[in-house]
Each structure stands twice: as structure tokens, then as C-alpha cells.
Amino acid sequence: MWVLTPINPLKNHQPITSLEHRLVMLELATARNPKFEISNLEINRPGPQYTLETLQLLKDQEPESNLILLLGGDSLRDLPNWREPLEILRICHQVGVMRRPGDRVDLSHLESQLPGISEKIAFIDAPLLEIAAREIRQRIKDGAPYQYYLRPSVFDYIRREKLYL
Structure with missing residues (x-):
């Protein structure tokens, strides 16, 4: 399940692409995998969204589920700064x-x-790109090639909508 957050409370000072654009790009990026689901849980909630509250809501909906939080290494390093990380x-x-x-x-x-x-961490071996999203956005802004880092549908959408320029 992909949970798109309107605003990251730890990054609320940074410019952000509109929620509508990010939702379309997420839909395009995940369209080929029927196992992926996009949740509107945080989109429909007012105020800042915190991972803790989202996890609590998910657990309330599915008490028997084993929730696995997927993070990148950069988010893992920031985890101590999140609301109630323990x-x-x-x-x-x-x-x-x-x-x-x-x-x-x-x-x-x-x-x-x-x-x-x-005891909770499991490192995941998956086909990963050697580039962060912020680096892709910077490449777009700089006019550097970036199409090889994205699904063609997402690349086309970014170009058509003139995002990150």
C-alpha cells in the first residue's frame, strides 16, 4: 500500500509539487503492478499527517495485520526525529x-x-536506482538527462506538465 502524504511535517519548509500531480505520478508509476494499492488515508485527513497516526489507523482497520513500514536509508536516518518513533x-x-x-x-x-x-530492520535487496528523487528533480531543473530513471508514463507526464523546472 502506497500512502501519499500532502505535506511532510519535517519538510514543510521545502517547495513541494501539488498533491494532484504527485497522485497522478504515483498512479502512473504503480499502474503495472496489480498488487500495489494507493491509499487516500492521509490525503483525506486534515492537518499535518504523521506516520504514527496513519499506522494507528491502519492497525485499527486491520488489527491482525503485520504492518511493515518501508523506508529508504535517508528516511531511516531521520526516524529518531519523527513523532514518537518508539x-x-x-x-x-x-x-x-x-x-x-x-x-x-x-x-x-x-x-x-x-x-x-x-531487531525490527530488514534490509531489502531490490532493483534500485543509484539516484535519489531530489537528484532527479535537480536534473530536470538543470536540463540534464533523467528519462532513464523514470517509467516512460511518468517521464511523459513531467514533461507535459512542465514540473520541476
Whole structure:
């Protein structure tokens, strides 16, 4: 399940593409996989959306489910700054971490901030791109090639809508 958040409380000072554009791009990016579902849980909720509250709502809807929170290495490093990160870890069955090649995570440092996190983390081997989303946005702004990092439908949408220029 993909949960699109209107505004990340930790990044609310950064310019952000409209929710409508991000939703269309997510739909285009996930369209080929019937197992992917896009949730409007955070889209329809007022105020800042926090992962903890979203996980609590999901757990209330499906009490027997084993929630797995998927993060990138950069988000994992920021997890201690999230709202009630220890409660997030308690609710989640596991934290799946997708790392880009060369991405380093200091587990001992994280463990000192969030005791027990090491037992929850599972590093995921998946076909990953060696580029972050912010780097793709910068390439678009700079006029550098970026089409190879995106599904063709998403690339076409970004060009048509003139996003990230």
C-alpha cells in the first residue's frame, strides 16, 4: 500500500509539487503492478499527517495485520526525529529498508537513539536506482538527462506538465 502524504511535517519548509500531480505520478508509476494499492488515508485527513497516526489507523482497520513500514536509508536516518518513533516501532511488525548502493546506515547510532530498532530492520535487496528523487528533480531543473530513471508514463507526464523546472 502506497500512502501519499500532502505535506511532510519535517519538510514543510521545502517547495513541494501539488498533491494532484504527485497522485497522478504515483498512479502512473504503480499502474503495472496489480498488487500495489494507493491509499487516500492521509490525503483525506486534515492537518499535518504523521506516520504514527496513519499506522494507528491502519492497525485499527486491520488489527491482525503485520504492518511493515518501508523506508529508504535517508528516511531511516531521520526516524529518531519523527513523532514518537518508539511507538512507530512498537506498532510495526518490521521496518523494511531499501538502500541505494553506497548508502550507509549507522545501526549502532540508531540503536542508541531507538533501542530495539535493530531487531525490527530488514534490509531489502531490490532493483534500485543509484539516484535519489531530489537528484532527479535537480536534473530536470538543470536540463540534464533523467528519462532513464523514470517509467516512460511518468517521464511523459513531467514533461507535459512542465514540473520541476
